[in-house]
Amino acid sequence: MPELEEKEVLIIEDSPAVGILLKEFLTKLGFKKIHSCQNGKTGIETFKEIIESGTVPLVFLDYNLPDMNAFSIMSQLLNIRPDIKVIIETARDKTEESIKDVIAQGAYQYLAKPIRLDKIKEIVETLKNEEAAILNEEVSAKIANLMSNTTQISILRLSQYLGKTEEEILSSIKQLISDKKVIQINTIKEIACPRCNHVRVAQMFHCPKCNGVDFKQERIIEHYKCGNVSTEASYVDDKCPKCHQVIKVFGVDYRKQDNFYACNECKEIFSIIFTEYMCLKCSERFTLEHAKLLTSQGYSWLK
Numbered sequence: 001m002p003e004l005e006e007k008e009v010l011i012i013e014d015s016p017a018v019g020i021l022l023k024e025f026l027t028k029l030g031f032k033k034i035h036s037c038q039n040g041k042t043g044i045e046t047f048k049e050i051i052e053s054g055t056v057p058l059v060f061l062d063y064n065l066p067d068m069n070a071f072s073i074m075s076q077l078l079n080i081r082p083d084i085k086v087i088i089e090t091a092r093d094k095t096e097e098s099i100k101d102v103i104a105q106g107a108y109q110y111l112a113k114p115i116r117l118d119k120i121k122e123i124v125e126t127l128k129n130e131e132a133a134i135l136n137e138e139v140s141a142k143i144a145n146l147m148s149n150t151t152q153i154s155i156l157r158l159s160q161y162l163g164k165t166e167e168e169i170l171s172s173i174k175q176l177i178s179d180k181k182v183i184q185i186n187t188i189k190e191i192a193c194p195r196c197n198h199v200r201v202a203q204m205f206h207c208p209k210c211n212g213v214d215f216k217q218e219r220i221i222e223h224y225k226c227g228n229v230s231t232e233a234s235y236v237d238d239k240c241p242k243c244h245q246v247i248k249v250f251g252v253d254y255r256k257q258d259n260f261y262a263c264n265e266c267k268e269i270f271s272i273i274f275t276e277y278m279c280l281k282c283s284e285r286f287t288l289e290h291a292k293l294l295t296s297q298g299y300s301w302l303k
């Protein structure tokens with residue numbers, strides 16, 4: 001979730017003086033993308049354009065406009081985007097029935113005229129706190145989901161999965177510990193990408209001869225008489241595929257060995273698989289010798 005100040009702001013206000021004042025106040029509070037309209041029709045069209053650009057603006061809406069009132073404008077805005085935050089600005093008292101009605105319709109806040117900086121600041125701070133609370137809930141839910149699907153996990157891995165710093169997720173982890181859903185365990189050492197330090201890496205296995213990945217585990221038979229070594233499946237009807245003689249007595253005619261691999265691409269038989277790692281963030285490939293080993297606090301989900 002972006003910082004609140006990164007949101008675009010839409011001011012729908014027919015008074016140029018009030019519009020300028022609002023823009024100055026909002027600029028002081030850190031907002032950079034501020035749009036101003038002086039009637040409802042232009043405001044709705046601008047709102048649609050902002051939504052189509054992929055963002056949801058914070059809307060300051062004058063209660064009375066020359067072409068339509070707040071009820072009509074809000075109905076259309078909410079129909080386009082039900083989760084918008086609309087701040088109604090008016091000189092009327094918020095205890096009036098008409099103001100109560102428009103707030104009940106879905107307005108987020110009421111801003112009294114004449115507009116004061118401290119009141120706008122108060123509304124922005126409230127919105128910030130609400131968004132922070134929502135973000136914490138979302139992070140906690142994601143952490144719980146990740147932890148519940150594994151026996152143990154490090155705070156480093158959690159932060160990289162969520163795209164948050166360790167400090168940003170630590171409070172959520174502490175709450176899960178307090179709720180007796182998670183316990184702190186020993187530190188965890190993990191293989192990390194030597195380029196970007198990411199611990200989300202995949203282990204890759206290859207044939208040591210052709211570097212292919214199409215191979216399977218096989219049992220190997222060695223025929224003593226002719227020296228043939230091939231997979232058990234190649235001995236059809238117990239006949240050696242090289243000399244075609246029947247193998248009869250185990251330990252005399254032949255021996256079997258487990259834990260071998262046969263490459264389906266180059267037909268090589270091998271006992272040791274070539275292993276490397278691939279970073280799931282930057283796609284860097286590396287061997288264990290070149291990997292970084294990073295240590296961070298570990299946690300375990302209480303089943």
